[in-house]
Amino acid sequence: EADIYQTPRYLVIGTGKKITLECSQTMGHDKMYWYQQDPGMELHLIHYSYGVNSTEKGDLSSESTVSRIRTEHFPLTLESARPSHTSQYLCASSFGGISYNEQFFGPGTRLTVL
Amino acid sequence: TQLLEQSPQFLSIQEGENLTVYCNSSSVFSSLQWYRQEPGEGPVLLVTVVTGGEVKKLKRLTFQFGDARKDSSLHITAAQTGDTGLYLCAGGNDMRFGAGTRLTVKP
Numbered sequence: 137e138a139d140i141y142q143t144p145r146y147l148v149i150g151t152g153k154k155i156t157l158e159c160s161q162t163m164g165h166d167k168m169y170w171y172q173q174d175p176g177m178e179l180h181l182i183h184y185s186y187g188v189n190s191t192e193k194g195d196l197s198s199e200s201t202v203s204r205i206r207t208e209h210f211p212l213t214l215e216s217a218r219p220s221h222t223s224q225y226l227c228a229s230s231f232g233g234i235s236y237n238e239q240f241f242g243p244g245t246r247l248t249v250l
Numbered sequence: 251t252q253l254l255e256q257s258p259q260f261l262s263i264q265e266g267e268n269l270t271v272y273c274n275s276s277s278v279f280s281s282l283q284w285y286r287q288e289p290g291e292g293p294v295l296l297v298t299v300v301t302g303g304e305v306k307k308l309k310r311l312t313f314q315f316g317d318a319r320k321d322s323s324l325h326i327t328a329a330q331t332g333d334t335g336l337y338l339c340a341g342g343n344d345m346r347f348g349a350g351t352r353l354t355v356k357p
Binding site: 169171175176177178179181224226228230237238239240241243244246 | 280281283285289290291292293294295298300336338340341342343345346347348349350352
């Protein structure tokens with residue numbers, strides 16, 4: 137079983153609020169990822185990181201930021217939440233270096249913005 | 251960006267039937283992964299294929315990587331209701347996912 141955790145699992149907030157979604161992994165993985173997924177739909181890469189102090193933008197990154205100060209922690213911040221941000225947010229991690237990028241996913245955070 | 255196209259998008263079958271879903275690209279991949287996702291949960295890795303022409307079996311699931319390493323297939327024999335879920339393929343250094351095949355196995 138993968139040791140990757142996301143909190144909160146569910147979040148309902150009002151428009152304009154600043155929120156941070158937490159993701160932690162205890163596997164010592166170098167690479168971490170954030171995806172956004174609407175129910176039953178494809179995963180969209182938001183941000184990823186190759187290691188500490190490394191962050192890269194994905195396809196839907198313009199309205200969020202991430203940080204990677206510690207290997208095990210990769211939080212995602214929405215500065216001003218909007219109803220269009222309502223979705224499921226999935227965090228994942230994988231080994232770095234020469235690897236096949238096999239990802240281990242957290243259980244997700246389901247965000248609803250009213 | 252290396253794009254992955256999955257087909258069919260939706261598949262509904264009766265328990266006991268066989269099925270095959272596909273993951274295709276115009277790009278060459280060093281490896282491809284297959285994941286299965288249940289509603290409300292994160293995807294779970296099923297298998298990684300690495301070598302062109304490779305075939306891997308996981309109980310009733312058979313995964314094949316194309317000779318040119320541009321495509322892959324997943325074949326399920328005698329599907330069960332527990333196989334219901336979203337099947338995703340992924341690959342490439344930037345870890346893009348296909349849109350997935352949503353499989354429903356009816357009792």
